[in-house]
Amino acid sequence: MNLLQQKINQYYQKIQTKWKSLNHKKVFGVASLVLIFMLGIIYIIINPKVFQKSSLAKANIETEIGAFPRPDIKEKYGFTFNYFDVVEDKVGKNEFLSIILDRHGVSAYDIDIIAKQEKELENTPFLIPGKKYSILKNKETQKVEYYIYEPNPYRYIVYDLRGPIKVYEKEREVTKKVVTSSGVIESSLWNAIVGSNDIAQNMVHAIAANMEDALQWSIDFHHVQKGDKFRLIFEEDWIEGERVGVGKLIAAHFFQDNKDYYAVRFKNENYDGFFDLEGRPMKKNFLKAPVKYARISSRFNRTRFHPVLKRVKPHLGTDYAAPTGTPILATANGVISRKGRTRGNGNFIKIKHDEVYSTQYLHMSKFAKGVNKGTRVQQGQTIGYVGSTGLATGPHVCYRFWKNGVQVDPKRQNLPPPQPIPEKDKDEFFKERDKWVGQLKGIEFKTIESLKKQVEKDSLDKNP
Numbered sequence: 001m002n003l004l005q006q007k008i009n010q011y012y013q014k015i016q017t018k019w020k021s022l023n024h025k026k027v028f029g030v031a032s033l034v035l036i037f038m039l040g041i042i043y044i045i046i047n048p049k050v051f052q053k054s055s056l057a058k059a060n061i062e063t064e065i066g067a068f069p070r071p072d073i074k075e076k077y078g079f080t081f082n083y084f085d086v087v088e089d090k091v092g093k094n095e096f097l098s099i100i101l102d103r104h105g106v107s108a109y110d111i112d113i114i115a116k117q118e119k120e121l122e123n124t125p126f127l128i129p130g131k132k133y134s135i136l137k138n139k140e141t142q143k144v145e146y147y148i149y150e151p152n153p154y155r156y157i158v159y160d161l162r163g164p165i166k167v168y169e170k171e172r173e174v175t176k177k178v179v180t181s182s183g184v185i186e187s188s189l190w191n192a193i194v195g196s197n198d199i200a201q202n203m204v205h206a207i208a209a210n211m212e213d214a215l216q217w218s219i220d221f222h223h224v225q226k227g228d229k230f231r232l233i234f235e236e237d238w239i240e241g242e243r244v245g246v247g248k249l250i251a252a253h254f255f256q257d258n259k260d261y262y263a264v265r266f267k268n269e270n271y272d273g274f275f276d277l278e279g280r281p282m283k284k285n286f287l288k289a290p291v292k293y294a295r296i297s298s299r300f301n302r303t304r305f306h307p308v309l310k311r312v313k314p315h316l317g318t319d320y321a322a323p324t325g326t327p328i329l330a331t332a333n334g335v336i337s338r339k340g341r342t343r344g345n346g347n348f349i350k351i352k353h354d355e356v357y358s359t360q361y362l363h364m365s366k367f368a369k370g371v372n373k374g375t376r377v378q379q380g381q382t383i384g385y386v387g388s389t390g391l392a393t394g395p396h397v398c399y400r401f402w403k404n405g406v407q408v409d410p411k412r413q414n415l416p417p418p419q420p421i422p423e424k425d426k427d428e429f430f431k432e433r434d435k436w437v438g439q440l441k442g443i444e445f446k447t448i449e450s451l452k453k454q455v456e457k458d459s460l461d462k463n464p
Contacts, residue, residue: 077134077148077156078170084136084145091127097149104135104144106161114159117167125149125157125169153244154237175238176247180439181207184447185228189221192230203236203246210234210249212292214263214274217284219254220411222295222320229255231443233436251436262440264433268425277437279421279429285353286415287331287379289320290361290399291386297321297396300409316407317362317400324395326386327368328361330377331399339373345398346389351377359410362398363390 074081087104098111118124128151136146147159154174160166183192193204211232212221235247254261263274263282274282298319334353338360341347347364349371365387377383388395401410421429 077158079136079146079148081134081136083139085139085142087135087137089133089135091129091131091133093129095127095129097127097147100133100135101144101147104137105142106144106147110161110165113165114161114167117159117165121157121167121169123169125151153239153242172239174244176235177238178233178250179236180231180233180443182231182443182445183229184445185224185230186226186447189224189228189230206246207232207234209292210246211252211254214249214252214265214282215254215261216288217282217286218261218263218276218288219256220288221292222289224256229445231440231445233439233443251440253437253440262437264436266421266429266432268428270425271421275421275429275433277433279426279433281418281420283379284415284418285332286357286359286410287329290329290331290359290397291320291322291326292329295321297394300411317360317398318410319396319398321394321396322386324365324385324387326395327382328364328384328386328397330379330381330383331359332357332379334358334377336371336373336375336377336383339367339371342390344391346392347384347387348390349383351383356404358402360400360402362400363387363392363396365389365395 072082091100097114098108101111101114102108127149131152132150134146134148135144136148137144145160145162147161148156149159150156153172155169155171157167157169160168181193185192189208190204193207211230212219215221231253233250233252235250236243237245237247248265249263250265252263262277264277266273266275276282296318298315300318301315330351332351332353334351336349337352337358338348338350345362347367348360348362349364349367350358350360352358361384363386364384367384368382371377371383386395386397392398399410401408401413403413
């Protein structure tokens with residue numbers, strides 16, 4: 001027992017001795033760390049510029065890195081222009097492709113090959129003065145490697161001259177944006193669209209045409225009045241961040257004679273066109289007028305005084321004054337029953353639409369190509385052009401309308417409406433209708449005067 005106790009005491013003493021030794025080392029280590037930390041703080045207090053030098057050194061490094069020139073990469077038509085010497089220009093008056101290429105050193109032999117390649121394209125490109133083109137030259141040899149012509153924003157033609165010579169057409173990617181516009185007519189529909197300020201100047205004609213295409217069976221666009229209003233929802237075409245054109249019209253609202261007229265585009269596997277709020281096609285059996293952008297210069301009148309004959313003579317038609325050469329459109333489907341010229345009518349065409357209705361178009365300057373007696377024509381098809389042949393005091397088309405062999409005023413006829421959308425498609429249509437009509441009603445009507453005030457206010461806000 002004593003021997004065991006002695007052994008235990010010996011082990012206990014050894015453990016105590018080692019523990020004391022470890023504690024001394026720990027104390028020494030901790031003390032050393034504390035001392036180093038305190039010395040570091042004292043050094044920084046005495047020398048405050050240490051951090052400043054470090055920050056300046058870092059800034060200098062960043063400045064030196066940022067000082068390297070960064071290349072301005074220009075990519076267009078699928079080419080990186082930085083790799084070439086580039087000439088960008090526009091087609092001049094009376095300039096041909098051969099003249100442009102010859103000016104830049106392309107041989108007559110290669111130009112001949114290019115001309116043959118062009119003919120194989122589906123749409124042969126024609127140079128139009130003012131249109132853009134680019135010439136890409138090899139930086140070392142200055143030899144033309146590519147000529148690129150842009151006939152419109154949607155497509156361009158690439159002439160690869162590196163050999164063998166190739167000519168091909170490319171279409172640019174178009175982004176569609178849905179936008180809105182509105183206007184109040186003060187002088188003309190054209191001025192109202194221009195004044196809306198939502199539409200680029202070069203798109204006014206397309207917008208007016210799209211609106212007329214949708215509403216021409218309900219609205220007499222040749223007789224718009226001050227106070228008439230419109231709202232539009234349509235698509236714009238954007239290419240590479242630039243607005244380039246007008247896409248399809250989605251919905252339209254026109255207020256005329258205290259009546260609201262709506263047209264909503266609806267498309268499914270069976271339909272693609274404009275419909276009214278009840279689901280009836282906007283496209284009626286007859287157009288409102290045989291010409292676009294014209295004015296009524298003389299109405300149907302059984303007691304009119306004839307300006308040429310100088311006597312009372314019934315005017316059994318409606319005259320639409322328009323510039324010579326304006327297209328004259330068939331107002332409905334039918335077959336040409338007469339085509340000819342008389343002293344009074346000048347050049348004229350008569351169309352039989354069915355057993356009840358016929359129409360006639362007088363004083364044409366000339367007939368459209370391929371239009372002859374017996375030719376079947378479609379509603380909206382060009383059949384001739386405005387002129388002043390026959391007994392006419394100026395360029396216009398006299399539009400005449402027969403019902404059961406008797407000339408009548410087309411504006412007083414209650415023509416049968418087209419058939420509405422079938423019941424099976426109505427739910428789908430009404431859902432689409434409610435969506436767009438709701439948006440139309442939320443568009444504020446903008447007058448030209450209100451837009452001027454808004455522009456002035458914006459100008460003052462920017463330059464107080």
